[in-house]
Amino acid sequence: MKKGFTIKEISEVTGKSKATIYRYVKDEKLPTFSSFINGQEILKATSKDIERVFGIKLNGEKTGNNGNEKANEKLRETTFSHEKANEKPLSQIIQENVDIAIQKALSQRETLLLKPLEEQAMYISGKLQAENRFLKERLETVLHELGAYKALPGPVEEIKQKIEEQAQLIIALEEEKEEILNKQKENEQEKTQALHTAQEKETTIKILQEEKEAVLSEKKQIIEKLQMEKEKELQEFQEEIAKKEQEEKDLLATVNALKERLEAEEQKSWWQKLWG
DSSP states (O other), rough: OOOOEHHHHHHHHOOHHHHHHHHHHTTTTOOOOOETTTTTTEEEEEEHHHHHHTOTTTTSSSSSSSTTTTTHHHHOOOOOOOOSSOOOOOOHHHHHHHHHHHHHHHHHHHHHHOOOOOHHHHHHHHHHHHHHHHHHHHHHOOOOOOHHHHSSSSOOOHHHHHHHHHHHHHHHHHHHHHEEEEEEEHHHHHHHHHHHHHHHHHHHHHHHHHHHHHHHHHHHHHHHHHHHHHHHHHHHHHHHHHHHHHHHHHHHHHHHHHHHHEEEEEHHHHHHHHOO
16 A cells, blocks of 8 residues: 555545645644655655545445545546646646635735734744745645646646746745834834823823812912902902991981970970979
């Protein structure tokens, strides 16, 4: 039995696309190991893991997935020649592989841009290393497939140049992702600094408000004290006026009484005055 199966062979055996197989590898659902062919490192999976993950038997028996009865037959037909009539053109297969990697990188960048800043920090801290490792492994796999296609007729150098250009694009996307990360960190720092400044301003305003309230309270107490003193002085003044008015009334009454008595004496006759 073979020691391991490449991503392409797993795709043909299971009937699933290469993108799906790579997603299983990325999510660590399908264990893989590195193997070197012609000096190139490539990912492989054991038949045991393939049977367990995809529910197939490589001897042709079913274990839960439909359409896997001819697994061995598909495996035997696997070859790098791609000369059969029903095979896709070599350039199209390579382009599909590269497009999948680019699409995945673009999707990751879009996810980072759409997430709130707090969610980005949590997401990136746990996933960045795994994403970079996956992209590197994918790139190495594509380069290995390029090495395998060198023996085939066709514009190999042109294809190699195209793949290398796409690989450079993937690297550029990784650098752009790093730049987004750094920008996010700077935004977090600016946000923290702005919050700190706002808190300082709020504290200063609160202190000034308390001082203002203390001054107003002191002024209010002084005004109330002066008002009470003025009211007391006014009351004493009114009482003094009332006392003077009463004294004037009493004096006037005394004068009137003496006047009436004098007038009464003047009206008496001489003999009344004599005997009176």
